[in-house]
Amino acid sequence: xxxxxxxxxxxxxxxxxxxxxxxxxxxxxxxxxxxxxxxxxxxxxxxxxxxxxxxxxxxxxxxxxxxxxxxxxxxxxxxxxxxxxxxxxxxxxx
Numbered sequence: 001x002x003x004x005x006x007x008x009x010x011x012x013x014x015x016x017x018x019x020x021x022x023x024x025x026x027x028x029x030x031x032x033x034x035x036x037x038x039x040x041x042x043x044x045x046x047x048x049x050x051x052x053x054x055x056x057x058x059x060x061x062x063x064x065x066x067x068x069x070x071x072x073x074x075x076x077x078x079x080x081x082x083x084x085x086x087x088x089x090x091x092x093x094x
Contacts, residue, residue: 010062014055021051057093061086 006014028044068082 006062010058014058017051017055017058021048021055024048024051057090060089060093064089 024044025048028041028048031041031044064086065082068077
């Protein structure tokens with residue numbers, strides 16, 4: 001990701017979520033080995049998909065914010081307008 005930079009807090013949040021997802025994936029593998037019910041496995045897969053969507057949203061938000069912050073003077077576009085734009089984008093990527 002050359003065009004967007006992460007501050008340390010954002011990087012920690014994203015990596016933490018990805019590590020939890022990694023654990024969920026290992027859990028699903030274990031469920032398959034244990035021959036758990038298909039419905040139980042599918043519930044866990046849905047949870048992983050949702051968690052990955054949240055990571056995608058975090059990445060998108062970071063990218064949009066970094067683009068606005070690096071491309072324009074902060075006085076040109078107020079932060080509340082950037083927040084409103086992000087809210088609209090996130091509503092449509094659900």
